[in-house]
Amino acid sequence: MLAITKKKKKKQESKRKETQFTSFVYSTFKNLLLRRILEPCLVISTLGALPQLLISPGRSPIAWMASSPDLQFDPSRIPKEAVAQVPEGYTIRPLNVNDYDKGYLELLSQLTTIGTISKRKFAERFDLLRERNESKYCIVIEDLGRGIIVGAGSVIIEPKFVHECGMVGHIEDIVVDNSARGKNLGKLIINALTLVAKHSGAYKVILSCAEKNVGFYEKCGLKAKEVTMANYL
Numbered sequence: 568m569l570a571i572t573k574k575k576k577k578k579q580e581s582k583r584k585e586t587q588f589t590s591f592v593y594s595t596f597k598n599l600l601l602r603r604i605l606e607p608c609l610v611i612s613t614l615g616a617l618p619q620l621l622i623s624p625g626r627s628p629i630a631w632m633a634s635s636p637d638l639q640f641d642p643s644r645i646p647k648e649a650v651a652q653v654p655e656g657y658t659i660r661p662l663n664v665n666d667y668d669k670g671y672l673e674l675l676s677q678l679t680t681i682g683t684i685s686k687r688k689f690a691e692r693f694d695l696l697r698e699r700n701e702s703k704y705c706i707v708i709e710d711l712g713r714g715i716i717v718g719a720g721s722v723i724i725e726p727k728f729v730h731e732c733g734m735v736g737h738i739e740d741i742v743v744d745n746s747a748r749g750k751n752l753g754k755l756i757i758n759a760l761t762l763v764a765k766h767s768g769a770y771k772v773i774l775s776c777a778e779k780n781v782g783f784y785e786k787c788g789l790k791a792k793e794v795t796m797a798n799y800l
């Protein structure tokens with residue numbers, strides 16, 4: 568009798584363990600499906616990028632969103648020719664949400680006023696930019712030895728009606744850290760952003776700059792054209 572009860576208990580225990588294991592496998596699979604596949608799909612389709620996914624399966628936004636959750640955009644959007652120009656000890660890549668801790672904002676403060684931005688606020692803005700990954704590309708250069716961001720710039724891709732529904736790239740927020748200037752990193756950032764814009768279908772890139780930087784942009788292949796006007800609000 569005792570042996571039968573023991574056997575029954577053992578059977579119940581093994582069934583309980585089996586159920587526990589099944590539910591673990593189920594919940595892991597469910598999380599994987601929801602977080603890694605369906606959620607990014609939803610974000611992408613909300614952005615209207617699903618058609619692009621269907622017509623260019625070689626570059627799958629789902630794949631990069633799932634594999635690089637910390638990057639602002641798909642790193643393969645930075646053409647290899649731009650990556651090849653980076654000097655040893657540096658890397659060029661999309662902005663990473665963890666660049667908050669690598670001096671990204673301190674770098675931008677060499678360009679203009681930044682104000683107080685908490686890590687949370689930074690992450691929120693990062694998420695917004697990540698959702699718009701096909702319309703704004705934030706590129707950084709990291710000094711691998713020091714683990715800090717020493718160069719940054721972005722390009723906004725503007726779809727237009729003029730020029731047969733052409734696209735224009737607006738280059739913004741170019742800055743190289745004081746300690747790394749004069750090493751062609753600025754030129755490299757402009758070149759990378761220009762190529763990203765070109766590969767996105769832009770027929771030109773434009774930017775505004777201070778008079779003292781005209782020479783730098785000329786060295787990067789740009790020419791002065793028209794004037795910039797501003798109305799600070």
Ligand SMILES: CC(C)(COP(=O)(O)OP(=O)(O)OC[C@H]1O[C@@H](n2cnc3c(N)ncnc32)[C@H](O)[C@@H]1OP(=O)(O)O)[C@@H](O)C(=O)NCCC(=O)NCCS
Pocket residue numbers: 677678740741742743744747748749750751752753754755775776777779780781782783786
């Ligand atoms: C402007 C800035 C981005 C240049 O970065 P950098 O990495 O030092 O520039 P590079 O080394 O790539 O310079 C490329 C070429 O431009 C030249 N150059 C750099 N700055 C220049 C300037 N202000 N005027 C004229 N030529 C300049 C360099 O001598 C180099 O010439 P070369 O190809 O003949 O050797 C950097 O000085 C900076 O961050 N400044 C503060 C922020 C800023 O003003 N940003 C621009 C906002 S519009």
